[in-house]
Amino acid sequence: MSTDTPNVSSFVPPIRTLMGPGPSDVHPRILSALARPTIGHLDPQFVSMMDEMKSMLQYAFQTKNELTIPVSAPGSAGMETCFVNMVEPGDTVIVCQNGVFGARMKENVERCGATPVMVEDEWGKPVDPNKLAEALKANPQASTVAFVHAETSTGAQSDVAALTKLAHEHDCLVIVDAVTSLGGTPIKVDEWGVDAIYSGSQKCLSCTPGLSPVSFSEAAVERVKSRKTAVQSWFLDLNLVMGYWGEGAKRTYHHTAPVNALYGLHEALVLLQEEGLENAWARHQKNHLILRAGIEAMGLSFIVPEEARLPQLNAVTIPDGVDEAAVRGRLLNEFNLEIGAGLGALAGKVWRIGLMGHASNVKNVMFCLGALDTVLTDMGAPIKSGVAVAAAQAAIGQS
Amino acid sequence: MSTDTPNVSSFVPPIRTLMGPGPSDVHPRILSALARPTIGHLDPQFVSMMDEMKSMLQYAFQTKNELTIPVSAPGSAGMETCFVNMVEPGDTVIVCQNGVFGARMKENVERCGATPVMVEDEWGKPVDPNKLAEALKANPQASTVAFVHAETSTGAQSDVAALTKLAHEHDCLVIVDAVTSLGGTPIKVDEWGVDAIYSGSQKCLSCTPGLSPVSFSEAAVERVKSRKTAVQSWFLDLNLVMGYWGEGAKRTYHHTAPVNALYGLHEALVLLQEEGLENAWARHQKNHLILRAGIEAMGLSFIVPEEARLPQLNAVTIPDGVDEAAVRGRLLNEFNLEIGAGLGALAGKVWRIGLMGHASNVKNVMFCLGALDTVLTDMGAPIKSGVAVAAAQAAIGQS
Numbered sequence: 001m002s003t004d005t006p007n008v009s010s011f012v013p014p015i016r017t018l019m020g021p022g023p024s025d026v027h028p029r030i031l032s033a034l035a036r037p038t039i040g041h042l043d044p045q046f047v048s049m050m051d052e053m054k055s056m057l058q059y060a061f062q063t064k065n066e067l068t069i070p071v072s073a074p075g076s077a078g079m080e081t082c083f084v085n086m087v088e089p090g091d092t093v094i095v096c097q098n099g100v101f102g103a104r105m106k107e108n109v110e111r112c113g114a115t116p117v118m119v120e121d122e123w124g125k126p127v128d129p130n131k132l133a134e135a136l137k138a139n140p141q142a143s144t145v146a147f148v149h150a151e152t153s154t155g156a157q158s159d160v161a162a163l164t165k166l167a168h169e170h171d172c173l174v175i176v177d178a179v180t181s182l183g184g185t186p187i188k189v190d191e192w193g194v195d196a197i198y199s200g201s202q203k204c205l206s207c208t209p210g211l212s213p214v215s216f217s218e219a220a221v222e223r224v225k226s227r228k229t230a231v232q233s234w235f236l237d238l239n240l241v242m243g244y245w246g247e248g249a250k251r252t253y254h255h256t257a258p259v260n261a262l263y264g265l266h267e268a269l270v271l272l273q274e275e276g277l278e279n280a281w282a283r284h285q286k287n288h289l290i291l292r293a294g295i296e297a298m299g300l301s302f303i304v305p306e307e308a309r310l311p312q313l314n315a316v317t318i319p320d321g322v323d324e325a326a327v328r329g330r331l332l333n334e335f336n337l338e339i340g341a342g343l344g345a346l347a348g349k350v351w352r353i354g355l356m357g358h359a360s361n362v363k364n365v366m367f368c369l370g371a372l373d374t375v376l377t378d379m380g381a382p383i384k385s386g387v388a389v390a391a392a393q394a395a396i397g398q399s
Numbered sequence: 400m401s402t403d404t405p406n407v408s409s410f411v412p413p414i415r416t417l418m419g420p421g422p423s424d425v426h427p428r429i430l431s432a433l434a435r436p437t438i439g440h441l442d443p444q445f446v447s448m449m450d451e452m453k454s455m456l457q458y459a460f461q462t463k464n465e466l467t468i469p470v471s472a473p474g475s476a477g478m479e480t481c482f483v484n485m486v487e488p489g490d491t492v493i494v495c496q497n498g499v500f501g502a503r504m505k506e507n508v509e510r511c512g513a514t515p516v517m518v519e520d521e522w523g524k525p526v527d528p529n530k531l532a533e534a535l536k537a538n539p540q541a542s543t544v545a546f547v548h549a550e551t552s553t554g555a556q557s558d559v560a561a562l563t564k565l566a567h568e569h570d571c572l573v574i575v576d577a578v579t580s581l582g583g584t585p586i587k588v589d590e591w592g593v594d595a596i597y598s599g600s601q602k603c604l605s606c607t608p609g610l611s612p613v614s615f616s617e618a619a620v621e622r623v624k625s626r627k628t629a630v631q632s633w634f635l636d637l638n639l640v641m642g643y644w645g646e647g648a649k650r651t652y653h654h655t656a657p658v659n660a661l662y663g664l665h666e667a668l669v670l671l672q673e674e675g676l677e678n679a680w681a682r683h684q685k686n687h688l689i690l691r692a693g694i695e696a697m698g699l700s701f702i703v704p705e706e707a708r709l710p711q712l713n714a715v716t717i718p719d720g721v722d723e724a725a726v727r728g729r730l731l732n733e734f735n736l737e738i739g740a741g742l743g744a745l746a747g748k749v750w751r752i753g754l755m756g757h758a759s760n761v762k763n764v765m766f767c768l769g770a771l772d773t774v775l776t777d778m779g780a781p782i783k784s785g786v787a788v789a790a791a792q793a794a795i796g797q798s
Contacts, residue, residue: 003589006458006672008451010428011665013438023658026437029409034659035434038425038607039412040737052407059405072609073472076654077634107633190402202655208437210471210609210657232631233483234506235476253742255475256601258609259422260433261660266410273405338439343652 016332017359019368020340021152021313022180023202023209024356026264030207033267034260041257049266050245050257056269059277060182060205061197061215063189067238068215069245070201070265072258075179078198078212080108081236082175083146085216085224086196089113092142094135094172096127096163099151100344101177109146112232117142123151123345124315126308127158129166136170145172150181152203153343155313155352156304157185161192168193173220179203182213183272184284184312184356195220201261204284204312206357207268210261268357284311287360290395291353294369297391298376299384303350312360314353315346319381324348327375335371365392415731416758418767419739420551420712421579422601422608423755425663429606432666433659440656448665449644449656455668458676459581459604460596460614462588466637467614468644469600469664471657474578477597477611479507480635481574482545484615484623485595488512491541493534493571495526495562498550499743500576508545511631516541522550522744523714525707526557528565535569544571549580551602552742554712554751555703556584560591567592572619578602581612582671583683583711583755594619600660603683603711605756606667609660667756683710686759689794690752693768696790697775698783702749711759713752714745718780723747726774734770764791 018025039046057068071078083105087093091114095105098121109116117139119131127147136142145167149160160176167174173195178187184204189197195217202209216224216238224231224238231237235255243252272280288311292302295316303315318324324341328351331337340352353368369388377385417424438445456467470477482504486492490513494504497520508515518534520527526546535541544566548559559575566573572594580586583603588596594616601608615623615637623630623637630636634654642651671679687710691701694715702714717723723740727750730736739751752767768787776784 003458003461003463005675006451006454008455008665008669008672010432010669011435011448011451011662013435013448013662014444015436016438016442018437018439020439022655023437023439026659031434031436031659033409035430036410036412037414037430038417038422038601039415040417040419040422041608043415043731043737045413049410049412052405052410055405056407059402062402064402073476073634074654074657077472077476080632080634104633111629111631111633200655202437208657208659209440209655210660230510232510233479234503234510235472235479255473256421256599256608258473258607258657258660260425260430260607260663261609261657263410263412264659266407270407270409273407276404332442338442 014336017337017364017367019354019359019364020338021352021354022200022356024206024354025359026208027206027271027358029271030264030267033263034208036263038259041259042251042253046259047251053262053266053269056273057213060269060272061187061189062191063215065189065215065217067221067242070262071212071214072255073212074210075198075200075212077236078214079104079177080233081214082196082198083108083112084231084233084236085238086144086173086175086220087112087114088227088229091144092117092139093144093146094119094132094139094142096132096147098125098127098154098156099123099148100153101148101151105146124154124156124303126156127163129159129162132163132166136166142172144175146175148177150178150185150310150313152180152313153346154304155310155315156308157310160194164193173223180310180313183280185310186281189215201265201268204357205268205272207265208261210258211265284355284360287355287362287365288314290362290392291355291365293395294388294392297384298373298388312354312356314355315350316353317350319376319383322376322379322381324351330375331371337368337371362396413735416736416763416766418753418758418763419737420751420753421599421755423605423753424758425607426605426670426757428670429663429666432662433607435662437658440658441650441652445658446650452661452665452668455672456612459668459671460586460588461590462614464588464614464616466620466641469661470611470613471654472611473609474597474599474611476635477613478503478576479632480613481595481597482507482511483630483632483635484637485543485572485574485619486511486513487626487628490543491516491538492543492545493518493531493538493541495531495546497524497526497553497555498522498547499552500547500550504545523553523555523702525555526562528558528561531562531565535565541571543574545574547576549577549584549709549712551579551712552745553703554709554714555707556709559593563592572622579709579712582679584709585680588614600664600667603756604667604671606664607660609657610664683754683759686754686761686764687713689761689791690754690764692794693787693791696783697772697787711753711755713754714749715752716749718775718782721775721778721780723750729774730770736767736770761795
């Protein structure tokens, strides 16, 4: 043997509470579903399960789009699916950036051989429709507008309906990042006229990471089918993927679907259906308000203006003089609690507290506030100590 | 609501025996591992698990290559990872094709903007090194040679060491498809000098589908780092992926890793380590010989010459006048047994019986032979009935 036999034991993870930017706590019924016996990706029973999955994803996205499926890879691959299929070399794509993920969209546009036109907004603010309108006027050659609905790096929400309407007025199709919004905050693909949208399984759907739900309008499918150039990715080429996920019982093998991961997403969508979309949205909002009461009582604040604030991703300021990484380390080691660091321009400036899917519940809110209060007080941080949990308790009745 | 609430129940799959071309039966310990609590993809304990995973993948591939990791998507994405990173627009790539997956390699080359030079061999035969030698002489501009180690569509094995040696003599690097071979049949990446290799989790590793182990030599990494053009895929760009899977405790977020799927692969590799690679190879060979005794006693035969026959993928002829799809349907419905259909040029001409990973055991062999004998006899097929299982039993002692 050229390399020796390793000596590794089975991995038994600790039990964390996941209140970062995702993955979020996975519902126990989803974990159980993952462990069900594997069947073939062309098994008739699996094909029936795929059809159910499509109908439940249509519900989650609020769309009748036929091409509404999970991409067999994480959200980043869902993003790439949208760009490599919708964009051709030489195209101009207007990308609205107000956080990390707009920059990633720009990367995608460039790797498609297209030209990005950037519309920049301050991190933590929503995309400004006026700036988009100007960019559309200045770039009549643009074919596509891309923006993030719920910026995971800042917790800011942009107005998809308004931005889409503007884009359509200039004959552009839109690509929308809904990784952090799906299931947590209203998305209405058909009502808003969205053309291409992608999300992730590990945020407000409470599922494990690894899958990316996407949906494409008829206009988007038409564009994909009438491309002049081949899609640069074989794996993500929707013309091929449609043969496997398309209508009817006849499915053409494209790639081997991640069978057990799809069991998990199916169960996550059954849970969403049981709760009801509007109830899920209301629960996310309610728990955000309870968290907010505690955070503000402590003397911390939110970086996103209230009207654009996402309930599931709370970007919170760090008290002066506090080593923010040390705080996260103590929360993880002493409380098995994960909260998120700032990303990109906000690294070291905010914590990101996720209240996503199954993790958006009163127990988590109280626990997080109590643990944060304990650690910050112990470290001598300039906060108002010992009041956060009580403030949250008081807010439970009000919200 | 623009779309109504669906009315879907939890999906409870049937319990199948998976003896097709993959996914294969998943070991119960792997299913259990999938259901363990999710932790963050940047959690220090997860990072330690990733390091263990790398060392176990190095063992499985028999390599000391630092860049030995699982791609966060199925085998097709592992293939694409190799091509989009190793190939640049304008390159010439020699692709040896002797089945379906060589054609997929050609697609990948073209979508990289490179020129494929095809070396064709009959389906069911190994790649002919003499033909490759001729192609290398005729195409001195070629930079890369790509071929399939274990053709899943035919069950033929090619001589990786010989083909790699030829490629290197002409200053080409090699890309090797080992989707069906890893863990089932000898692979010696360092000894053979392989530059880039990809596999799948759902074949001889007995894991669920959705991950693609890959390994890259120093020469391959050097090529990726010194590319003149950006890798066309952001998601699969190894220059970025290395920041997350690279050396040391500092991991840079690239995409959200499929945490629970990786628990499963980790457990699969612990199982492989416990059995020992050489024992796993020997077990696959032994069970193939037992199956062969039964298949041949029935009067059926293998399409691959014995010296190139893969033990884990048995492409078997179909008796004259038999509706092969009806046979597979009865095996599935009456016995919960999945065997594979022929693919591409072999559609309707062979069955593919997989004996992969955990599914490669005497119980499965006896069950498959008994079920196939029963159904074919009942359908009046021209086979020698009622002897297959006994012949296999006799072979148990001999093999």
